[in-house]
Amino acid sequence: MDVAPPKIPVIQFSGEDVENGLSPSSGQGRERWKVLCRQVREACESHGCFLLTYDKIPTSLREDMLVGIKALFDLPDETKSKYQHPKPYRSYQGKCPVVPLHESFGIDDATSFEAAQDFIHLMWPQGNSAFCEILNTMSSKMLELSFTILGMIFKSFGIEEKQYEALVRDISSILRVMKYRVPATEDQNLGLVAHTDKNALTVLCQNEVQGLEIVTKEGHWEEVVVPKDALVVIVGDALKAWSNGRLVAVKHRVVMKGDKERYSFGLFTLPKEGAMIEAARELVDGEHPLLYRPFKFADYFSYFVSNLSDDALDIYAGV
Numbered sequence: 001m002d003v004a005p006p007k008i009p010v011i012q013f014s015g016e017d018v019e020n021g022l023s024p025s026s027g028q029g030r031e032r033w034k035v036l037c038r039q040v041r042e043a044c045e046s047h048g049c050f051l052l053t054y055d056k057i058p059t060s061l062r063e064d065m066l067v068g069i070k071a072l073f074d075l076p077d078e079t080k081s082k083y084q085h086p087k088p089y090r091s092y093q094g095k096c097p098v099v100p101l102h103e104s105f106g107i108d109d110a111t112s113f114e115a116a117q118d119f120i121h122l123m124w125p126q127g128n129s130a131f132c133e134i135l136n137t138m139s140s141k142m143l144e145l146s147f148t149i150l151g152m153i154f155k156s157f158g159i160e161e162k163q164y165e166a167l168v169r170d171i172s173s174i175l176r177v178m179k180y181r182v183p184a185t186e187d188q189n190l191g192l193v194a195h196t197d198k199n200a201l202t203v204l205c206q207n208e209v210q211g212l213e214i215v216t217k218e219g220h221w222e223e224v225v226v227p228k229d230a231l232v233v234i235v236g237d238a239l240k241a242w243s244n245g246r247l248v249a250v251k252h253r254v255v256m257k258g259d260k261e262r263y264s265f266g267l268f269t270l271p272k273e274g275a276m277i278e279a280a281r282e283l284v285d286g287e288h289p290l291l292y293r294p295f296k297f298a299d300y301f302s303y304f305v306s307n308l309s310d311d312a313l314d315i316y317a318g319v
Contacts, residue, residue, distance in 0.1 A: 008051055008214070008224050009043040011036065015056040018148055034156075040149060041156035041247075048250030049214060049234045051226060057141050057205075059229055065138045066207050068131040069263050073103055073179040075123060080105075082122055088305045090174065101191045101256055103179040110139035110175040139175045142203045142267035146173075149233060150201060150269075153247070159280055167242075170275040171200065173267055180211065180254060180262040191254035191262065197236035198304055198312075199270035204232040209262035215251040224252075237313045238271055238297055244279035245291040249313070271297035277317075292317040 013036050020029020021036070043050035073080070083092040083105055090106035109115045116136040120128050147168055154164040180191040191211055206212070212224040212232065226232055240249040256262060271277060278294040295317045304312040 008047055008049060008222075009039070010051045010053070010227070010230070011039050011043065012053045014054065018056075037152040037156040040152045044153060044235050044239075044247040046217075046248070047214070048248030049224070049232060049252070051224075051230045052233050053227075053230050054145060057138070057145065057231070061134065061138055061141070062205055062229070064134045065205070065265060066263050068134055069177050069179070069265060071131070072105070072123060072177065073263075079123060083119070088301075089176070099190060099192055100188070101181045101183060102254075103181075105177050107135075107139075107175045107177075109172055110135055111143050111173060112136075135175070138265075139173070139267060142175075142205075143173050143269065145231075146201050146203055146267060146269045147171075149203075150239075153239075153243075157243075157246075157280070157283065159282055163280065170272050171269050172272045173269050174199075175265065175267055177265045178263070180209075180256050180264075182259055182261055183256050189256045191256045194251050194253040194310075196249040196251050196310075196313075197234055197268065198238065198301055199236040199268045200238040200242075201269045202232075202234040202236060202266050204234065204264060204266040206232075206264035207262060209258065209260045211254045211256050211262050213253050213255055217248075221253075223255075236268075236270075237300075238277050241277050241292040241295075241313060241317060242280060244283040244288055246283055246288065251310070273298050290319050293319055 017029070017033060017036060020026040021033025023029060040050070077094065080092045080094065085091045085106070090108060092105050094103040096102065107115065107119050110119070113136050116132050116139070120132040120135065150167065151164055183189040194215070206226060208228065210223065210225060212226065213221050214224055216222050224232065234252065235247045235249050237249045240247050254262070275297050276294055277297050277300070279290060279292055284290050292313070300313070300316050303316050309315055
């Protein structure tokens with residue numbers, strides 16, 4: 001009998017859970033928070049990703065963001081192509097022969113209102129204050145959620161709070177907004193090539209069009225069916241290295257089906273320029289020998305961009 005592949009974990013927590021978990025006077029709330037922290041860590045260990053429902057990011061804000069993204073990609077190619085950046089994966093990308101269905105922008109630190117404003121003014125010289133506010137607010141809420149999830153992982157591993165604070169201080173973010181066109185034929189349906197994220201943690205939001213797939217531990221591709229209003233949380237290479245391989249940087253891709261365009265946006269937290277990635281001492285022992293030597297994240301990322309290897313982390317930093 002065939003065994004059904006494991007389903008992606010679905011975790012539900014609220015702003016109230018976060019407040020109760022951090023409150024010294026909330027005994028039951030703290031206990032529930034410990035359970036949620038363990039669930040997050042176990043999902044990152046077993047799958048490298050999970051689905052999350054979280055009430056501090058309102059449905060209305062998500063919908064407004066998706067409407068704004070559609071308007072962004074509806075702009076003329078000449079306008080979109082004005083957005084150029086010296087760093088990889090930021091500039092406007094579209095009509096790439098490898099992934100012809102894919103278009104994207106990467107906005108550094110969109111949590112800064114000035115950065116969001118600069119991007120919006122380039123795309124809409126006449127101004128678009130409503131979308132600027134939406135872009136900045138959504139980025140800020142997603143970054144706050146990313147910090148919460150990282151804190152949950154640290155807590156579940158029993159890592160000292162000061163190490164978590166040091167990690168947060170050394171983190172920046174990129175907001176990537178993406179469009180996937182409807183494929184002309186069924187055999188040309190690849191929206192995004194298979195890869196692991198190189199950053200620490202990704203929080204992804206999409207419209208109703210499915211398409212995300214991950215590789216299971218058994219080596220099979222599995223579609224991630226994302227429920228309405230759920231977010232996808234994905235572990236990246238930097239967090240895998242920090243956890244000494246305890247957490248999985250899951251390989252994933254986008255495959256387009258059907259006759260509707262897919263829109264998504266993701267907040268990618270990544271170490272700042274010059275930050276060192278080093279396995280936590282608490283996660284190295286006799287049963288878990290050191291897997292990765294310390295490395296500068298910027299150097300690793302440059303190596304990956306130059307080589308584009310599936311095993312970039314192991315090749316570059318493996319012991």
